Amino acid sequence: MTLAEHPIETPPRAPSPVHRFGTLAVHAGSPHDPVTGAVIEPISLSTTFAQTSVGKPVGQYEYSRSSNPNRDNFERAIAALEHARFALAFSSGSATTANILQSLAAGSHVISVSDVYGGTHRYFTKVALTHDVKVTFSPSIEIDIAQLITPETKLIWIESPSNPTLTLVDIRKVATIAHQHGILVVVDNTFLSPYVQNPLDHGADIVVHSVTKYINGHSDVVMGAAAFNSQDVYDRLSFLQNALGAVPSAFDCWLAHRGLKTLHLRAREATKNATGVANALKNSPNIIAVNYPGLPSHPQYAVTQKQHRDGMGGGMLSFRIRGGHEAAERFCQATKIYTLAESLGGIESLVEVPSAMTHGGIPREQREAAGVFDDLVRVSCGIEDEADLVADVLQALEKAVVGPKITNALASNGNGSV
Ligand SMILES: Cc1ncc(COP(=O)(O)O)c(C=O)c1O
Structure with missing residues (x-):
């Protein structure tokens, strides 16, 4: 969902990006129900949406894998909190990682910090390789990056803080060098949440989350999200989101959105x-x-x-x-x-x-x-x-x-x- 398509002027007395985190957490992507006035959005469980004639849906929705009102609202809130134009929600943090890696052409090279989440390491070493995407791990990425870049390098993967050693990376330092070579920088911000850190403000191109953690915050939803500013990244990732079908349920989006509203307090x-x-x-x-x-x-x-x-x-x-x-x-x-x-x-x-x-x-x-x-x-x-x-x-x-x-x-x- 793009912020530009649906700026945060829902509800009418809506917050805008000038508002502070708590105000955005409570109000961004939280329209009043236009029919009943319900302050909390209903859960839209329908998998399909009626069309008045072929290819003319009644509203903006056709089929829930492609988009769903609860997912759209959640994505709008994530975009607002991560200072991004776009956000996409996935069925897990791991599905988010997989979608981003799948968007790379065969033969691409990725540089990653060494102490990434174990499941990310597993994907990089056991799955990405089968699509001919190779990952080099670095224990000191700020120092090594210039030497590790090859003509095939397309992505740099950072976790800051890393899991589980809480090592930090200076995102700006890495992004400055990466951008000189046209390489995108991804930051897994799961450990801090957008309340503590906004990687896009420090030069990252994509921020990812296991929503399962702080964003939902109540240990009852498995979900993921990515947020970014590039139209090109949006086109590639939203195409894959639909094609791979690794989407979260409407109920999970609703629950995660409810959790998000208290993120700053937690x-x-x-x-x-x-x-x-x-x-x-x-x-x-x-x-x-x-x-x-x-x-x-x-x-x-x-x-x-x-x-x-x-x-x-x-x-x-x-x-x-x-x-x-x-x-x-x-x-x-x-x-x-x-x-x-x-x-x-x-x-x-x-x-x-x-x-x-x-x-x-x-x-x-x-x-x-x-x-x-x-x-x-x-x-x-x-x-x-x-x-x-x-x-x-x-x-x-x-x-x-x-x-x-x-x-x-x-x-x-x-x-x-x-
Ligand atoms: C830093 C980090 N990134 C990604 C993931 C994967 O998220 P999920 O379990 O939602 O697939 C985890 C899970 O623990 C994580 O800790």
């Missing part, structure tokens, strides 16, 4: 909680290192301040626990508020061990080169109370790290990224 709480937990972890002798972009000790804290709203760190963090993989597993079983589960970005706090769960499919050598060691624990802070979350983490650490009591005097900060 993202602020999650950041507050993650900041509290990161500070508590940083001072614990049971920890080797904490990765959290909101800590001044984060190696790319300058990027946090440049790229994130108000220097916010977001709701995600990871840490290396003393005692190896066993301690990491024990920790995740010892928490009482945090649930041991994959996924992130919901109202409820979650923990997991990436080496054995979300990133288990990546060969150990590659995984560890990207900082995903067996003792790494990933934490998604929800919107419970900060003091309860901090207390839960500290009590679980005490239970998980067995053996001789470690004192602060003996503890070192490991790789210095505390």
Whole structure:
């Protein structure tokens, strides 16, 4: 759905792009029902739409795979929040990735950051290759990019922060070089959400989301989205969206849109909680290192301040626990508020061990080169109370790290990224 086709003047007293995030989150793509005046849009379940004569539909819709009122409204809201002209919604974050990669011609080359989400890595190495699209991974893309570009390079794939090591990339730096070679830059913004970071403002060409995470925010929808400004990208991706049929249901669009309306409130709480937990972890002798972009000790804290709203760190963090993989597993079983589960970005706090769960499919050598060691624990802070979350983490650490009591005097900060 294009913002230009349907500017945000629905409803009549509508917000415009000059409005702030919370106002847009609540109102963009949220017209009052023109028939009943319903303030909340109805769910449009019909798969097909009547035509008055052949090829003349009553309204703008023909068939729900091609477009649907709930999907259009959701896409309009995403476009507004990501400062984009266009947005498209997909059946999952993975389907979004697949659509973008499918849009490349055979023989294309992609450069990606090394520590991408495990499913993205799987698609790049096991699926894209079968269409003759090759991906080169770089652990330090800002430094390596100029050397890695070939005449076939068509796309650069960034996750910032990355999953699960929370490494940041200076998007502007990479985009400047990419654009000199006519290469598009994609940023997976799942970990921060459009409230904390708007990659298009920093030079990215396409921003993608697993809507399953912060945007929906309630762990009850699997969905994805891409937002961008180029008409050409819109034409290519919307054609594929329809041709491949990886579209979300009307009900899921409605639910995700409802979730989106409180994104700013949830993202602020999650950041507050993650900041509290990161500070508590940083001072614990049971920890080797904490990765959290909101800590001044984060190696790319300058990027946090440049790229994130108000220097916010977001709701995600990871840490290396003393005692190896066993301690990491024990920790995740010892928490009482945090649930041991994959996924992130919901109202409820979650923990997991990436080496054995979300990133288990990546060969150990590659995984560890990207900082995903067996003792790494990933934490998604929800919107419970900060003091309860901090207390839960500290009590679980005490239970998980067995053996001789470690004192602060003996503890070192490991790789210095505390
Ligand atoms: C950063 C990131 N991108 C993409 C995805 C894929 O999204 P989905 O699970 O909605 O397919 C995930 C899933 O965890 C993710 O964490």
